[in-house]
Amino acid sequence: xxxxxxxxxxxxxxxxxxxxxxxxxxxxxxxxxxxxxxxxxxxxxxxxxxxxxxxxxxxxxxxxxxxxxxxxxxxxxxxxxxxxxxxxxxxxxxxxxxxxxxxxxxxxxxxxxxxxxxxxxxxxxxxxxxxxxxxxxxxxxxxxxxxxxxxxxxxxxxxxxxxxxxxxxxxxxxxxxxxxxxxxxxxxxxxxxxxxxxxxxxxxxxxxxxxxxxx
Numbered sequence: 064x065x066x067x068x069x070x071x072x073x074x075x076x077x078x079x080x081x082x083x084x085x086x087x088x089x090x091x092x093x094x095x096x097x098x099x100x101x102x103x104x105x106x107x108x109x110x111x112x113x114x115x116x117x118x119x120x121x122x123x124x125x126x127x128x129x130x131x132x133x134x135x136x137x138x139x140x141x142x143x144x145x146x147x148x149x150x151x152x153x154x155x156x157x158x159x160x161x162x163x164x165x166x167x168x169x170x171x172x173x174x175x176x177x178x179x180x181x182x183x184x185x186x187x188x189x190x191x192x193x194x195x196x197x198x199x200x201x202x203x204x205x206x207x208x209x210x211x212x213x214x215x216x217x218x219x220x221x222x223x224x225x226x227x228x229x230x231x232x233x234x235x236x237x238x239x240x241x242x243x244x245x246x247x248x249x250x251x252x253x254x255x256x257x258x259x260x261x262x263x264x265x266x267x268x269x270x271x272x273x274x275x276x277x278x
Contacts, residue, residue, distance in 0.1 A: 066262065067091040067123040067162075069113055069153060070132035072099040074224070075168050075251070079130050080106065082255035086263070093122045114148050119156020128164040128262050129157055135197050146197030150204045158210060166261055167205055169217040170198025171247070174239045174273055181220065181239065202271060214261055215271040221248035231278045232257065240275025249276045 066083050070076040071092035080101065083090050090106045093113070100108040111122035113133055123129050131153050135145030150167075157165055172182035172195030181187060182195045205215045219239065232253045233240050239247045257274050261267060 064127040064262070065089045065091065065125060067093055067126035067129045068132060069093045069119075069123075069129065070134060070168075071108075072096065072101075073132055073134055075134075075222075075254070076130075076132035077101065078251045078255040079132055079168075079258060082252075082259045083130075083262075086259055088259075091122065091126055093119075112152075113156065114145075114152045116152050116155035116159055119153055120159035123157055123162055124160045126160075126162050128166070129153075129162055130166045130168070130258060130262065132168045135194065137191075137194055140193075142194045143197035143200065146194075146201050147204065150201045154204070154208060154211065163210075164212045164262070164265070165214075166258055167201065167213060167215045168258075169202055169215045169271065170195050171217050171220045171239065171273070172196070173199035173202050173271075174217055175237050176239050206271075208269075212265065212268050214265070214267045214269075216254075216258055216261065216267075217271060217273040218254050219247045219249040219273070219275045221246065222254060223248060223250050225250065230256070232274050232276050235273050235275070237271060237273070240273060240277075242276055242278055247275060249274050 068079050072094040092108045097108050097110045109122045111118040113119050133149050135142040
C-alpha cells in the first residue's frame with residue numbers, strides 16, 4: 064500500500080512510518096519541517112500545513128490510506144483550538160484528494176471508566192488537560208463524519224518509547240484496558256503495530272478503539 068503519515072516527524076508519527084516500512088509499504092511522510100524527516104528508501108517527504116485543506120489534499124493525493132498523527136502542539140496555549148482546525152483541515156483535504164481510509168491517532172483522556180471520562184477524574188494531570196480536551200474534540204469531529212472510512216485510535220495513558228512490539232496487548236472500544244497491576248500503558252511499538260494492523264485489515268471503521276498492555 065501507499066500510506067500517507069501526517070505528523071511524520073513527531074514521536075508517534077515516526078513509529079508509524081517505521082512500522083509501515085517494516086511491512087513493505089510505501090510512505091508519504093507529511094510534515095511542516097522537512098529537515099526533521101527521516102529520508103529513507105520507500106519514503107517520500109512532503110511539506111504541508113494540515114490546517115489548509117488544499118495543502119493536505121495535495122500531500123495525500125494517490126495514497127491508499129492516511130494515518131494522521133497530527134498534534135496541536137503541547138506547548139502551544141492554543142492547542143485545543145489547533146486540534147479542531149487541524150482536524151477539519153485534514154478531513155476536508157483527504158476528502159478533496161479522494162482518499163477514503165484514515166486512522167486518526169487519538170487521545171486517552173476521552174476514554175470512559177466507571178461512567179467518567181479519564182480527563183474528568185480528579186487525578187488527571189492538569190498540565191495535559193487542555194490538549195486532552197482538544198483530542199476529545201477531535202473525536203467528536205470524527206464521529207460526525209459520514210463519508211470517510213475513519214478509525215480513531217486512542218492509546219493508553221502511558222505511551223512508552225521503550226520496547227518493540229511484543230504482541231502482549233488487548234484492543235477495546237471506549238474503556239481503558241489495564242493490566243493485572245492496574246496500569247494503563249502500552250509501548251509505542253505495540254501501538255504502531257496495532258495501528259498498521261487496522262490499516263491493513265480494518266475492523267473498527269467509523270469507531271473509536273483503544274489498546275492496553277496485558278503485562
